[in-house]
Amino acid sequence: MRTNPTPALLVLEDGSVWRGKGFGATATRIGEVVFCTAMTGYEEALTDPSYQGQILVLTATQIGNTGITTEDGESAHPQVAGFVIRESTPVVSNCRAQAELPSWLNAAGVPAIEGLDTRALVRRLRDAGAMRGAISNDPGETPESLLAAARGAPDMSGANLADSAGPEDPHQPSEGLNGWWDGARDMPMGRPPHAGRPFRVVALDCGAKRTIFKHLVDRGCEVHALPPNSTPEAIRALQPEGLFISNGPGDPAAVDQAILTLKEVAGEVPTFGICLGHQLLSLALGAETTKMKFGHRGANQPVHASGRGRIEITSQNHGFCVEAASLEAAGCVITHRHVNDGTVAGFRHESLPISAVQYHPEASPGPHDSAYLFDDFVSQMAEARS
Template identity: 55%
Template sequence: MNQAKPSSLAPVARLALADGSVFTARAFGDTTPARIVIAEVVFNTAMTGYQESLTDPSYSGQILVQTAPLIGNTGVNPVDVESGKVHVAGFVVHELAARHSNYRATDSLSHYLAIAGVPGLSGIDTRALVRILRSSGAMMGALAVDSPLSDAQLVQAARDAGSMDGANLVTAVGCTTPIDWDETRDEWAESHAQPAQLRVIALDCGVKRNILRHLTERGCSVRVLPHGTPAAEILGIFERGQADGLFISNGPGDPAAVEATIRTLREVIQARSRLPIPTFGICLGHQLLALAVGARTYKLKFGHRGANQPVLSSLSGHVEITSQNHGFAVDPDSLLATGAQITHIHLNDGTVAGFRLPDAPVFSVQYHPEASPGPHDASTLFDAFVDAMRSRRSPGTEKIAPALASRP
């Protein structure tokens, strides 16, 4: 089993930020000499679940900084993955565990990233780095391994790079052909999988596997479609009675740039009077639904990325501790102007964390009820979606509000 290379033997690596800050330490993962990656630098405050974060498509095009002080001590395994590959552009930690130990581990974190071609940086003061990102906001950075470029040249490279604003990264992470999904969670999950009784169409903007697992466990047969699937095709599926609900997934980049999906969702929602389709969006899917009904989105200063984000549900009156990973948010005034109802509020900064349409079974949340990693406080939102799909089979009971409000 591959163990991490001692830091004293690893090549030097630097992280240069667009604000002029430069952090120098040791490389791990892909240590190819003169390797440079330029991407947006963001941080995640979760104490666990680094493998799930590394493989989350929502991190595509980003250098991820982990605030937990020791990373890699449980290695990696083939189960705790959220997609088929590592999506982060680079990985920054305070300390890389020299040895990993876990009965499920099949490889070290460093070797895992090396195979994926992703460079890492270990040995810096991540607290100082996070303070910069928190104060100045997420910014572009250049992660260089054993590079001949000077600090000033790397800083300039970061400054010259484009930002996440206007970046459509969904095309690089979603499926290109339909996929039928039937996998449930692993043997340690509190799972009571039900026979498939409902059929869900999932638009893949970079979907996490654990979302699909939650749906299949609740008796859903899931067909994953490319994010750009035309509205006519989706409406045709429901008109023929071949599906019961529509799900819009998480994903990376600027939601306003995913124009094809916004257009599709707008047409589907506009048909709600004759064809009320139970629709559920998570994270980017939440933002795309908001844009489809006429709201606006904006970029947060440094985003919400962590597993302990408090959210208040105005429907149930309960506070949920949630897992979140997003750099954009929905503008509340523009959302309310569409007639939508804001159902969830982030308690740290008052941003929109969920909404629904009062005249259709359409709802969404900004956070991740499937967690992975994170708490399971909000996993009952999947039950609310299932309730809405079952109600659709009984004419006149398509409202989503009762299902949402009745959940803890």
């Protein structure tokens, strides 16, 4: 439990100064300031590689109640540049917890701030759009120095963060869901894992969440994860039965090598993309992407699945989207749309076995409405095998 918190500052590039109490690491960090409306799953959010280079604001009023449990993380350590909340609880009530939030952030070098009006902050970001900012627990920093740092921070547009968020070397994830998902298999969209010979799936790992690979492994896939800058030859050498493109941070249009690779190999075998993978596949097919005003980040985002005739509640984390007209001109059918603003949330190619969604069917955190998409991917591979 922390004592005697120091004053802390968050300064946005528009000049607004937000004062609070510091916890976590004593440090100064810059990044794009974004907000997430999920009410649960702060550990999963903090460890999601898609948040690399960003200062994350949570709208939930109290954070830290369940501590930190390493097996729940989506990567090995926090990925955010900084963390902003209304209140950090001094009490951890979770028998599985292995650490408290403040000490965990401190060990990872992540500064955090609490005690400010996060709802007012989110309204500013909603109205003006995501902004660059600087966060600091360092008593030597001033609002003026942090404003200069914020305005000097690199813009997210044009930033290739996927190459650094992804692995340097190939790896083979082998952990499944370990039984916790069994109850969900009773839901209408669930099916038992494939029981035959494993499907060999090559994944372009642009900063994948662990739970995505767990879902693939749980469904009978042998996953070979490659760095995002891998060549077509590296993918074909593994003789995949399926190709998966993961989530990740940054501007999709800046991930040049992945786009070039996908132009060659996408659709040679059943191909499925999630989040950044959705954007990279779209770009490889000739569509265009654009930066959103403040993005979609939360665990209760409604999506209309036109092919299934229903609304799905989804988990989302993205600041870029695909232009609908350019996607249709590239020979794709829009299968999912975001209910709130009509942006593209999923597509399939008219003639190639390529499909993708802009959101996270694995959730973590969030609802399981879209878990069937992993089953659909496995079914496509089974059909191709037969």
